[in-house]
Amino acid sequence: MYRLTAVTKRYGPADDTVEGLSDVTLSVPRGGQLVVQGPPGGGKSTLLRLLGGLDRPTEGTVELDGTDLAALDDGTLAAVRAEHIGFVPRRAHLLPALTARQNVEAALVPLGVRRGERRTRAARALEWAGLGARLRCVPAELTPAERQRVAVARAVVKRPKVLLADEPTGGLGRQDAAEVLALLEAARHADAVPEPGYVPTLVMVTHDSATARRAPRLAVLRRGRVELTEREGGDASS
Amino acid sequence: MFFTCLRRELRRPGRRVLAVMAGLALAVALVLTTCALRAGTQRARDEVLRSAYGTGTDLTVTRAAPGDGGAPGLEFAARVGPTTRDGDRVTVRGPAPLDASAVAKVAAQPGVARAAGGLALDVTATHGDTATHGDTATHGDTATHGGRATHGGGAQLSAYGVDVTAPGLGPLSASTITRGTAFTAAQGDEPVAVADSGYALAHHLGIGSSVTLAGTAYRIVGIATTSDSTAPAQLYLPLRRAQALAGTPGAVGTVYVTVSQEPAGAAGAAGAAATASGDPAQGVAAAIRAALPGTTVSTSADLAAGVSGPLATTYRWTSGPGGWAAFGVAAAAVVAAAVLMASAIGRRERGYATLRALGWGRARIARQAVGLAGATGLIGAAAGLALGLTATRLLTAIGPTLTARPSGSGASHTRAGDLAAVAGSPGDLDGLHAVTRGAGHTGGRALSVALTAPVSSSLIALAAVLALGAALLVAACGAWRVGRPRPVSAARASARP
């Protein structure tokens, strides 16, 4: 359960602040789905960074299952990110020196998972993402869509409570985008590889109108202000 | 994962990382080579000094040139001799000899541990019968070799009168007796000689052979070998014999002095002042100068400073501006490497941000960055060590020959001359011509020494410490950089014009 209460995020020095988010209040139930849309500079990425504990709000609270992320110290926050939050950034952000498998393994390192288990879990996640044959490729050898799928595998391999995707299909062709979105959807199905009965909360920034239309919860951010639309029973249909 | 990341990063290092490695390699190799070269030139110079003045000599005392403060290296024609006897002309080499009392006076000065006189002579055949070599010992038929009837005047031999009571002091101490024996204290007046091995080889002299100088046959009792290519003289005689030969009883050209190691508190006011400055030899030198006016007292530092020629130039260059320039370049390379490393870490900022998003702690990320910087530094430094060692090996293997000309009273000649004589027919005095050509009576003969670049274990340790230090600096720069990510706002500002 995510609950944002009166969250404001300001950037820059006191005399020249930019408001990324202004007084945003919203919540997403556990296992629920929120699609975020809005014009450039609207505050979408800011919202996701706050949800992911990568940044702290200037005002307000960001609660994940009752814990205020803003109140945690850096080390604990890192541990929360490691355990509970899976990021799928725009353009994958893979480490160029590592293979696909090692990139996925990197998500398990802060959890203290042993090397052997890391390797098998990473391989399994990549197979699930349709990249069973590309384990040993470095990012430069992969297509952008494949890289994005590695990023999805990296996000789900640790079975986080939350998946945060910031324009995960940005820059991809229509077909590739559809596949990546399908993969993210699949990650939330009860029978998906990560774990039976496991349904992560998904917060996704996307400009894909079909996804937005289907979404049970839609947040449109304009100049930091949120406009919420909820659909009855939407979460079940995800 | 730490090592996996490191290994994979280093497998395809970027241009910056490669440049960091190259910079450190250059720095370490440069320092190593320069230090080795310094040591090598110093060693070569010491060798020259040892050849010229022998070991154990802290000071030399010679007569000062007239009207002169006594700068070493100024020569003037001998006032004594030449004495011509039995067809040989004997000349005292170098400045006019000192009085018979000089050695005793020097020895009486406080701080002087030992003093011994020496006299350098040139023996020139005026009628072709210089240095007649009788090889009775090995052939038994008293076959005599030499230029007897074949040459007129001009064949020259460098002889040196040494104090038989002071072994280990003076020119002969630069050599080791490889065959036979050294002079004994009882042989002060006997017609015996020690031959330099090069000379002996050229003229087929062995133990028991004899060399005739001015009508007297000197029996060879020992063969002396120098470790390098130079020898102070071709033939060593007991000092009193040499003095008699030159017709100058009691006279010595040079007094060789060993300074006692105890702090020379008794060395007088000048001595005390000099002792305070760190070099007891300076104090003793001052005392001798005061006691023996008209003499030039040279400390080993003076003697070293008096060495001229390409070797001296190389020495001054490597231990002076050249060395400092090399160290400066090395320091600049290390600084540049550190800055470049920081920039290389900066370029990985996005990767580190990704790791942060994955929940990697600050310490773990910093460790990764510092590990990369440290490994880069270590690899570069190790390459530098290897490069430097290769360079010094190569230099030593090539062993370029440098010549040097010690100043003043030293007596030396190149063994090359003797070896050249071997090529000639036995007994051909051309060898002697080769030896003495161009040397004349000036005393300061050119010596040639092969230059080496010795790498001592302490130098390797120094280089390793330097390498580690440079690697640490590079790692520290990496740590500093990863701890200071570019402010996100700046990143945004540049991303969104």
Ligand SMILES: Nc1ncnc2c1ncn2[C@@H]1O[C@H](COP(=O)(O)OP(=O)(O)OP(=O)(O)O)[C@@H](O)[C@H]1O
């Ligand atoms: N680190 C930052 N420093 C300063 N200003 C920032 C920072 N991050 C975001 N902003 C500002 O906050 C506002 C919201 O930015 P944000 O990146 O959240 O928008 P967005 O909706 O993700 O835009 P886009 O669709 O272009 O990704 C913008 O005006 C942006 O310039």
Ligand SMILES: [Mg+2]
């Ligand atoms: Mg954005």
